[in-house]
Amino acid sequence: MSDPYGNNPSGQNPYGQNPYGQQNPYGQQPPNPYGAPQGGGFPGGFPGGEAAPVKTDGVSIASFVLSLLCCTGLIGLIMGFIGLSRTKNGQRKGRGFAIAGIALGVVSVLAGIGLVVVLATGVLGTPINDLKDGQCLTGNGLNKNADEGVSGIHVVDCSESHDAQVVATKTLTKSEADSYVFGDQKQIVENCSPMLSAEELxxxxxxxxxxxxxxxxxxPASGDKVVCVITDAGGAKLTKKLP
Structure with missing residues (x-):
């Protein structure tokens, strides 16, 4: 019986030549038009051809945290520069943390340098516990409002105009510190007098x-000093070292 759609000799492919050659068209895997490797693999090792996720750089995060903490600003600054290198060209995320760590680290280092300069130059004054016998001093409240506290103490040469002179120092024991009453004139005499020379008395x-x-x-606490100083009772400046 003839083919109603035309002559179709037996055994011939009505759609033309096999595009895959003489082999079984169902037995041969056609080329992947999307570039995926043969055998079912995917670029990056993830289904759908997705690339591996970019990790956040731990060094950059550490730089930011250390720059916020006291006394670790320099370490944070150094780690910030390392973080910049590690996050270059999108290798890792976290570049913003590295930049912030550098900025905060610079501020922290500058503040630390400023504090050292202030302490070294005595801009904030000399701590009372560091005062020594025979030193001459200037300071707020040394000759007028001592009962309200003294601040801004500076050690000066006794030939310069000054407010007071140290005549004795005493390190308090725990019991002495516990019983100490600030501004008690009787205690002042009790603490200072035994340490004074005849001329100072x-x-x-x-x-x-x-x-x-x-x-x-x-x-005061145990180990703190009581520093006994002499000032002019009328509030006048002293101009020389007292005997």
């Missing part, structure tokens, strides 16, 4: 001068 007894006992804090 004469100065203390002289109404021209006034004795003040200084401590680092109003309520």
């Amino acid at each position: 004469t100065l203390v007894a002289n109404p021209k001068y006034f004795t003040i006992a200084l401590t680092q804090n109003k309520k």
Whole structure:
């Protein structure tokens, strides 16, 4: 019986030549038009051809955290530059943390340098616990408002105009510190007098001068000093070292 759609000799492909050659068209895998490797693999090892996710750089995060903490600003600054290199060209995420770590690290280092300069130059004053016998001082409240506290103490040469002179220092024991009462004139005499020479005792007894006992804090602790200083009772400046 003839083919109603035309002559179709038996055994011939009505659609033309096999595009895959003489082999079984169902037995041969056609080329992948999307570039995926043969055998079912995918670029990057993920289904759908997705690339591996970019990780956030831990060094950059550490740089940011260390730059926020006290005394670790320099480390944070250095790690920030390392983080910049590690996040270059999108190799890792976290470049913003590295930049912030560098900025904060610079601020922290500059602040640290400034603090060292301030402490070294005595801009904030000399701590009372660091004062020594015979030193001459200037400071707020040394000759007028000692009962309200003293601040801004600076050690100067005794030939310069000054507010007071240290005549004795004493390190307090725990029991002495516990019983100390700030501004108690009786305690001032008790603490200072035993340490004074005969000439210094004469100065203390002289109404021209006034004795003040200084401590680092109003309520001192064991190991703190009581520093006994003599000032002019009328608030005048001293111009030479007292005997």
